[in-house]
Amino acid sequence: ADHIPLVVDQNPQVPSRIKFLIEGTGEDPAPTLVAMARRLVAAGATALAMPCNTAHHFAAAIRGAVPVPFLDMVALSVARAAGLAGKGGTVGILASPATRKIGLFDGAFAGAGIRPLFAEDDAAMLAAIRRIKAEGAVTEARAALRAASEELLVRGARIQMIACTEFSLIADAVANGTETFDTLDVLVDAIKDFALGDAPDQPGICPQRIFV
Template sequence: MLRPIGILGGMGPEATILLQRKLVEAVPVRDDRDHIPLLIDMNTQVPSRIAHLIEGSGEDPGPTLATMARRLQDAGAVALAMPCNTAHHYAKAITDAVNVPLLNMVDLAADHAAGTLGKGGCVGVLASPAVRRTCLFETALQARGLSTVWSTDDDAMLAAIRAIKVDGQSDKARETLRASSKALVEAGADLQFVACSEFSLIADSVADDANAVDTVDLLVRAIVSFSQTGCNAS
């Protein structure tokens, strides 16, 4: 049997739905039973990561995420996944709360970069300024001998993310992502990560000459692999 995966969702809702759709599309099926079983906690009340990390005035999301993790484990999840890059700053709060693994999207991305580029490669990150400030990707990539470059226009990136959360996909958000992606190419990025799940909704808007990978796609692969491991044992 396929093993159920718990999804810490709601950050934002469209990103969680995107993950589910990608999982449906990732698996060849003959009937419903071939799809990956998911337990989804679509918690739109997780405290704002941006308010906590950038504005310094918001509530710590860690305890809420830990509660969600325990709820999913108690419901039968054998592993957890979270389609929000910024929320991985609180990964320890999640893993400390349960005894099932978290399929860590940042680590998955860093492993992919190391396997693709090898030591000395340069990775550009298209993400929220909150992700940059937490050094999530720098820490993981530096440990694998890779360097990191970022978009220099934090205000535009944050405005685009907020606009997508409110209004969905828009030409202005696409223009912001494309301009930032082009700047990363010019800055020497050998590989780019679309590392905000709002940007995942418009990932096709990266620069034409960018070698880009969506971190949500890497998470999808890991979820499928983990769920299918040992599925013939019973």
């Protein structure tokens, strides 16, 4: 087993990304995330990882605030998708509607020549995420993810990417016949590679690694 030294900042005071990005009613999470990043570096962290896809909307602010590498889950996951789907391929995205609204993956997918597809029922996806946050991996959330995955498969996305850590808890609910990977697993692989000194030059590994 790999025993990775970790410094963790679990902060329940991070403002809601959904309220800020989708509803337009919440506080900007960026200052809180930047403060967390600085605390982690002060505590001895030599690289940063953030296991929330939607929060990567604020990655630039975090990168600009600290002198250590930021392991970018978005770039790393799109690179994994490109390896599975190939240039010109289609990848289904099982994620918060916020990721589509803010175009979180758009630039990376365009650069890789991949066509992303999102589930069409934003309300069902958002309701499932909120249900999991409140109650865990309940049947209704599993049914919603299954329906979204089946819809994406019908539309041509056999390769599917779970890009929400709530959906990571019910990943086995995806449709039969899909090849699915989880962005959280991709990030974990990058953390292990970095900590063990095996990280290759790849998208998402910031060139600031000289500070490590």
